[in-house]
Amino acid sequence: MEKPIVNGSHCHNQLWFIIRASFVFCLVLLCLDYSVLSGVKNGVFPLVSQSFSGSQKTHNATQFAAIDEISVPNPISSDAHRDFPFRENNYNITLANVTDPCSGKYIYVHRLPTRFNNGVLRDCRNLIKWFNMCPSLMNSGFGPKVVKPQGVLSRKNWFETNQFMLELIFHQRIKQYKCLTNDSSMASAVYVPFYAGLDVGRYLWGYNTSVRDSAAYGVADWLRKQHEWNRMFGQDHFFVAGRIAWDFRRQTNNESEWGSKLMNLPEFMNITMLSIESSSWSNEFAIPYPTYFHPLRNINVVHWQKRTRTRKRRYLFCFAGAPRPTMEGSIRGEIINQCLSAPNRTCKFLDCKAEGNKCDAPVEVIKVFRDCNFCLQPPGDSYTRRSTFDSIISGCIPVFFHPYSAYAQYIWYFPKNYTKYSVYIPQNDIKNGNVSINRVLSRFSEHRISEMRKEVVKLIPKVIYANPKSRFERFEDAIDIALKKVTERVNKVGEVMKEGKDPSVDFAAGNQWKLKLAGIVGDQALETLF
Missing domain, CATH: 3.40.50.2000 (Glycogen Phosphorylase B;)
Incomplete structure (x- = not known):
């Protein structure tokens, strides 16, 4: 009987092939791991391909297979290094578990010329015709602290806050927002720190329309020249106004007509306005008036809630x-x-x-x-x-x-x-x-x-508008909610544009749109007043 022939050369070739394949595979993984880490370290997006279709940013979904999302820590956030999972000397991570908590929430802040914000504050004695507003600028716009609570208020966290200081309060607070970015291409929304209400408040009585409208035209002209504007032509931009929307809706150039025409300029018809009172236009959203209570910690809120509930x-x-x-x-x-x-x-x-x-x-x-x-x-x-x-x-x-x-x-x-x-x-x-x-x-x-x-x-x-130094973990305050809703709104507009539809349709609705969104259109008692 013949013995089976053992082909030693064939086995040797198979073994050598396996060794070479394993070596190449390990080398690929090693290079991939190093590129990811060095990319993050140097401020780039590994494995993420960014492209633009029209004005809408899109991503190649197939390239998210290896990781869910990766982003750069916010370079202007004091907590960036603390919160970000990568460390310079710690590469023991699992890529599949890396996520970006700021995805869809990034906000870019325009660097407006100071004449449109801080420059306005230099004229603090004339911000309102009848009284000196300079003390109201103290404590990030909260005003002077209440020094004699008289047993009515809690001992801390209360200020003599003026109701028109929302623009300064918001601007100071957004500097602490954990999802700020210096890269506008990453941003879902773009904040325009224009103190529109404080500016026009100086000129509402006794000034002609060209003076009242000067800053509005100036900001619009400046925005058009920024490359961020061309992405969505302002529909991803928002600003905050500390006066009611009616103050920015002058229809004509008649000197006797009230307010400025800011919100009737073509550029601002695309921008979302957050104000203490909105009008019927759907690019306007009302956010709370500033109150006197600006807590620093969660426990301050809890104690005050208990006090008011049991009173x-x-x-x-x-x-x-x-x-x-x-x-x-x-x-x-x-x-x-x-x-x-x-x-x-x-x-x-x-x-x-x-x-x-x-x-x-x-x-x-x-x-x-x-x-x-x-x-x-x-x-x-x-x-x-x-x-x-x-x-x-x-x-x-x-x-x-x-x-x-x-x-x-x-x-x-x-x-x-x-x-x-x-x-x-x-x-x-x-x-x-x-x-x-x-x-x-x-x-x-x-x-x-x-x-x-x-x-x-x-x-x-x-x-409430929390102290800018606060780190609320249990609650969302008025600004947290506003920023969340603004980014959701802009992301939705982006989705509409990606589908080839016109998002501007929602920028010209009336009161019934607001009532429907509020969920109360069906109440006949309310409908009869419109």
Whole structure:
């Protein structure tokens, strides 16, 4: 019998092939690992191919197979080195587990000429015609600290904040945003730090339209010249205004017409505006008025929430304000009359027209609101009021008389079911004398009031502007929410553009769009007022 032939040469070739293949495979992995680490270290995106179709940035999805997402640590964030997973001498990582927590959240801040922001502040004595605003610039726009809380306020975190300082507050705070980037191509949104409200506030009385519009034209011209503008022609840009939107919507060049024409310039029709009160245009979103409470830590919020939730309240309802006798259709006079004529300890009135104006004193305002179950919030010079947010941080349930005072405004902040945290009384019923406020509010049981107050207290973190030095972990404040919503909005616009559709359709909608977004279009009582 013949023995089988063993081909020694063939086995040797197979073994040699396996050894060579293993060596090449290891070499490839080694090179790949080094390129990733050196790429991150040198500030580039390994394995990510960036291309542009029109104005929309896209990525090659097939090149994300090896890793989910990788990004450069924010070079202007003080926490970048601490938070980023790579270390110069630590290469013991698993690529598959590396993710970018800032993906879709990056914000690029334009470096505007100082005449459009900090330069405006040099004229602080004339920012508002009637009083000196210079003290309001202290403490990152929070104003002077409250030094005598009188047992009404907590000992720290309270300031004499002016309601028009939102632009400075926002700008100072965004410098601490953990997803800032110096590379605008990485950014989902672009922030324009233009102090539009502080600028125009100097010229609203006694100045011609060319003076009022000067900065608006200047910013628009500057933005057009930036390469970031050409990506989406401003639809990824946003800015913050510390005045109501009406102040920027002048239609003509008639000298007697109010405000500037900022938001009617072609460039700003594409930019998202965040202001204390929006109009019907859908590129405007309302964010809370600044209040007096600017906590540094989570525990400060928790302690204040507990304090407001458990407070014993002596009055059924209250009103802090002044009448508007020259304003046609104002219901303030009737509201004040009903408050003053209510039975003893039913309504508390804080007269903002009285000598000394206690309505500008944090202790006096919170002292009244903390003792009331309901706080009346009728329209004043405009639909919205800072008092709404003062009442919320006091745990006082707001009572609205027009849907545009809150429900169609602060859609990012307030629950869609407005009956959970507020009361609505149509202003026409007050104007016609058909409704007694005392009678309406007296129908709420103690249990129902307690449940509503719990909802109001839950809103406190959302409507405050935290100290820029804070590191909230448990809560999102008003700026956290605004930045999240802005980046979501811009990313959505980018998706629409990628699909070849026109995103500008959403930039010309009216009040019904706002009501629909707020989830209250179906309420007939609210619809009848539009």
